[in-house]
Amino acid sequence: MIEILTPAEVDRARETGALVGTILATLKERVTVGTNLLEIDAWTKEMILEAxxxxxxxDYAPSFGNGPFGHYICTGVNDAVLHGLPRDYALAQGDLLSLDLAIKLRGFAADAAISFVVGAEGSNEDQKLIETTQKALEAGIAAAGPNAKIGDLSYAMGAVIKAAGYKVNLEFGGHGIGSTMHQDPHVSNDGRPGRGYKLRPGLLLALEPWIMTDTNKLIMDKDGWTLRSATGCRTAHTExxxxxxxxxAEILTLPRS
Known part of the structure; x- marks a missing residue:
């Protein structure tokens, strides 16, 4: 299903997006060395319900997961890049943490992710990983607009990722979003320009470039959710x-000023 929202519906989605961005910004401020991933999940639950x-x-239970997910946020540490199931783990100095959050408010969903190093600036490679996902996302957004094709966005993101020396995994990527979290069209993190669905005003997309230092292969944890780099290398994810x-294109998931 591909939804095209009315201007009034986009206004409601703006509220959801601002809430997502604000929660992620708040979590980044709160997280310190020693913070437990289950604490992050509890803080997220509290802020979602208060709003x-x-x-x-x-209740998310897709075919690829061991559902339902049962938590309020995805928490990926170091080599865990997607669908990180919160667990009893205290963050250490220098851990590379990815937080992915999707919520629904007044009938419309929004989805965003951030990556950052806990308690430190991080190594040059960590910063390069994070900055590459941010730059790829910026390129994808810059390519978006009425009459652009999905392939234009995919190509723009993939070009940044590959120019930085990273490989691209095409199993998981961005997606349409609206009254539900995951909708068509799928937005790969690499592709061919001029191909795919033509964008229209009122379409919402969640763009999410993610990369791994030295591989494009994933493995799944025994928890049936957490996806890690096959080599154990560091990872980053921005959405x-x-x-x-x-x-x-307008970014909806910026934190409230």
Whole structure:
């Protein structure tokens, strides 16, 4: 299903996006060395419920997971890049943490992710990983607009990732979003320009470039959810939900100022 939202519906999605961005920014401020991943999940639950919103993850049970997910946020540490199931783990100095959050408010969902190093600046390679995902996301957003094709966005993100020396995994990528978290069209993190669905004003997309230092292969934990790099290398993940407008694209998941 591909949804095209009305201007009033996009306004409601803006509220959801701002909440997602604000929660992620708050979590980044709170997280310190020694913070437990289960604490992060509890903080997220509290903020979601206080806002009158609902989690897109608690009852999430797709075919590729050992569902339902049962938690409020995805927490990936170091080599864990996607669908990180919160567990009893205290973060250490220098851990590379990825947080992925999707919630629904007033009928519309928004989805975003951030990566950062805990308690430190991080190594040059860590910073390069994170910055590459951020730059790839910026390139994908810059390529978005009415009459652009999905392949234009995919190509823009993939070009940044490959120019930085990383490989691209095409199993998981971005997606349409609206009254539900995951919708068509799928947005790969690499592709061919001029191909795929033509974007229209009112379409919402969650763009999410993610990379691994020295591989494009994933392995799954025994928890049936957490996806890690096959080589144990470090990983990073950045995501925003955007709305296609008459003139380009608007980022919905920025934190409230």
């Amino acid at each position: 009158g919103a609902e989690s897109c993850y608690v 925003h939900t955007i709305a296609i407008t008459e003139t380009g």
